[in-house]
Amino acid sequence: MTAKKILIVEDDPDAAEALRMVMEKEGYATISALNAKEGAEKLRAERPDLILLDVMMPEGTEGFHFVWDLRKDPDERLRNLPIIVLTAIHGTTPLKFYPEQSDGTYRPYEYLPVQAFFDKPVPFDELVAEVKRLLEAGGEKKVS
Amino acid sequence: MREGCRRILVPEGHRVITAESGEKALSLFVQGAFDLALIDLKMPGMSGLDLLERLRELDPGLICIMITAYATLETAVQSTKSGAYDYLAKPFTPDELVSVVDKALDLHWLSQETARLREEAERNLLLVAAEQSRTRTIIQSMADGVLATNREGKLVFYNPALLRLLGIKGRMPAIGEAPSPDQFPAELVAWVQEAFAAGGRTMASHDLPGGPPHLAANIAVIRDEHGETLGVVAVVRDITALKTLNQRMSDFVSMVAHELRSPLGAIAQYLDVILGGITQGQPEKERHILSRCRERTHALSQLVRDLLEFSRLQGKVPGQRTLAPLHLAEVIQEVVAFASQSAQSRKVTVTVDLPGALPAVEADRDEISRLFANLLDNAIKYNREGGEVRVTSWVTNGYVAAAVSDTGLGIPPAALPRLGEAFFRAKTPATAYIIGTGLGLSICKQIIEAHHGHLEIESEEGKGSTFRVLLPRTTTADGAPGA
Numbered sequence: 303m304t305a306k307k308i309l310i311v312e313d314d315p316d317a318a319e320a321l322r323m324v325m326e327k328e329g330y331a332t333i334s335a336l337n338a339k340e341g342a343e344k345l346r347a348e349r350p351d352l353i354l355l356d357v358m359m360p361e362g363t364e365g366f367h368f369v370w371d372l373r374k375d376p377d378e379r380l381r382n383l384p385i386i387v388l389t390a391i392h393g394t395t396p397l398k399f400y401p402e403q404s405d406g407t408y409r410p411y412e413y414l415p416v417q418a419f420f421d422k423p424v425p426f427d428e429l430v431a432e433v434k435r436l437l438e439a440g441g442e443k444k445v446s
Numbered sequence: 447m448r449e450g451c452r453r454i455l456v457p458e459g460h461r462v463i464t465a466e467s468g469e470k471a472l473s474l475f476v477q478g479a480f481d482l483a484l485i486d487l488k489m490p491g492m493s494g495l496d497l498l499e500r501l502r503e504l505d506p507g508l509i510c511i512m513i514t515a516y517a518t519l520e521t522a523v524q525s526t527k528s529g530a531y532d533y534l535a536k537p538f539t540p541d542e543l544v545s546v547v548d549k550a551l552d553l554h555w556l557s558q559e560t561a562r563l564r565e566e567a568e569r570n571l572l573l574v575a576a577e578q579s580r581t582r583t584i585i586q587s588m589a590d591g592v593l594a595t596n597r598e599g600k601l602v603f604y605n606p607a608l609l610r611l612l613g614i615k616g617r618m619p620a621i622g623e624a625p626s627p628d629q630f631p632a633e634l635v636a637w638v639q640e641a642f643a644a645g646g647r648t649m650a651s652h653d654l655p656g657g658p659p660h661l662a663a664n665i666a667v668i669r670d671e672h673g674e675t676l677g678v679v680a681v682v683r684d685i686t687a688l689k690t691l692n693q694r695m696s697d698f699v700s701m702v703a704h705e706l707r708s709p710l711g712a713i714a715q716y717l718d719v720i721l722g723g724i725t726q727g728q729p730e731k732e733r734h735i736l737s738r739c740r741e742r743t744h745a746l747s748q749l750v751r752d753l754l755e756f757s758r759l760q761g762k763v764p765g766q767r768t769l770a771p772l773h774l775a776e777v778i779q780e781v782v783a784f785a786s787q788s789a790q791s792r793k794v795t796v797t798v799d800l801p802g803a804l805p806a807v808e809a810d811r812d813e814i815s816r817l818f819a820n821l822l823d824n825a826i827k828y829n830r831e832g833g834e835v836r837v838t839s840w841v842t843n844g845y846v847a848a849a850v851s852d853t854g855l856g857i858p859p860a861a862l863p864r865l866g867e868a869f870f871r872a873k874t875p876a877t878a879y880i881i882g883t884g885l886g887l888s889i890c891k892q893i894i895e896a897h898h899g900h901l902e903i904e905s906e907e908g909k910g911s912t913f914r915v916l917l918p919r920t921t922t923a924d925g926a927p928g929a
Contacts, residue, residue: 314708314711314712315878316716316742317708317712317715319716319738320712320716320718320735321715323724323731324719324724336878337873340875422711423711423715424715426718
């Protein structure tokens with residue numbers, strides 16, 4: 303069985319490298335993109351099974367647009383591709399993330415249609431657990 | 447008779463001069479020296495009436511009392527017509543004389559006092575008018591907008607600046623009517639009304655929504671001397687510059703925080719990888735991680751250094767530079783020597799082509815040193831392995847020019863206009879691993895500008911870049927050759 307492939311979209315090469323090491327240790331294949339544009343290209347060229355997305359990329363809203371565009375893609379598989387968002391923005395943006403945090407800091411206002419998000423620095427064990435859940439829980443979760 | 451009057455009046459405290467005829471009286475008369483004249487109607491020579499006329503001509507303020515032996519109505523009327531104040535009929539008692547004289551002097555004093563007060567009032571009115579005129583001119587010329595309303599909330603005053611700041615064009619707001627909602631911001635009108643009703647606090651400051659221009663209003667209640675509210679005055683100011691500055695500062699802090707977070711985050715993640723045992727048994731991977739961590743911490747300290755430099759340059763008052771004639775060649779040689787190690791480790795060759803005798807520039811040595819250090823650092827950093835850096839210098843058009851060329855990665859055309867923006871770094875796959883603070887060029891630009899110079903940038907992706915610095919040469923005859 304071919305290993306699942308993870309696309310890492312992250313502009314800091316060291317942060318990307320760290321994620322790569324973690325994912326490859328779990329047996330996943332990884333591909334990297336430095337920005338949303340490269341991410342979109344690699345998405346079509348490499349057909350990954352999951353995306354790890356940093357939303358603090360060079361131009362502030364690049365990451366958000368990447369997600370919105372993906373969810374409107376004619377390709378059904380791409381529309382439903384699981385995305386985990388990694389962010390260090392901590393609520394400096396009016397766009398809130400779905401699902402709502404247990405500590406109540408993010409009230410659903412406008413949600414970004416992604417499966418999970420983590421604040422940087424990312425806790426690896428939690429991230430791995432979530433990746434496993436999304437990739438191996440018998441098929442991809444549908445996005446509402 | 448003369449003596450008789452004198453003897454009566456002197457004890458009353460009056461000073462008396464007597465004359466035996468009209469002519470004598472005239473010769474003795476000095477305008478303004480006398481308050482009152484007692485004139486006998488019937489005199490030899492000049493008549494009393496003639497004397498009266500002459501005296502009145504000389505001193506219209508003189509009070510004249512005619513003494514007549516004939517208490518006839520005719521003579522009385524005639525004398526008063528000619529300007530006499532009163533008359534006294536012979537024979538008269540001392541009391542009658544004193545009474546008439548006192549009455550007349552009181553009148554004189556009163557009329558003088560009246561004239562004086564009137565004059566003073568006129569003077570004051572002129573002063574007030576001048577003051578009003580001056581105050582009006584001041585308010586009309588103010589850059590801040592002023593408007594005032596009365597007790598009924600109707601406009602009583604506004605100045606041109608108010609119209610300009612609120613963008614009121616065409617129809618002028620009507621004096622005597624309440625400020626119209628289609629001309630004045632609703633919030634401003636509301637605050638004016640609130641202030642009027644409040645009574646307590648006399649001054650409040652508000653920021654008007656909207657803009658640019660961003661406006662703030664200071665509202666104050668005008669009271670009379672009893673504390674009764676007469677109306678409200680509002681002063682509207684343009685605070686756009688202040689807001690822009692605050693926004694810029696806030697943006698800068700955000701940018702700095704972001705710049706700090708990235709390397710710290712990457713280091714933390716890398717350390718988690720090692721600590722989590724993910725690289726167990728893979729020493730080369732661990733070595734790579736630690737090496738990158740080292741580079742990132744170095745970058746962090748460079749960032750701190752650059753931030754301080756940047757901040758220092760921003761805050762520098764023109765007089766704080768130490769300007770002295772400086773030979774660029776000297777500084778460049780120093781900088782190149784200092785960078786030799788970093789050049790060697792990247793296998794980049796640095797060649798220097800500096801003519802023997804170039805004019806000096808008026809500059810701060812430390813800053814020029816920093817300028818070239820930054821340019822050289824970039825040229826080495828963004829270069830190919832085994833690449834080249836050339837530093838040249840020449841004179842052109844009143845400037846001393848120096849260029850730093852590299853055979854490096856080049857700059858994407860889209861990034862060119864943004865070079866020198868604080869924290870901007872042209873990001874391409876090739877530059878991903880190169881450490882930089884994003885402040886280096888910004889600092890260079892600031893230094894060049896402070897020295898009234900120019901920076902020119904040429905670049906071709908994949909080929910290399912050239913950064914040209916032009917600094918005005920000194921006008922002194924100090925063309926002594928550099929090192």
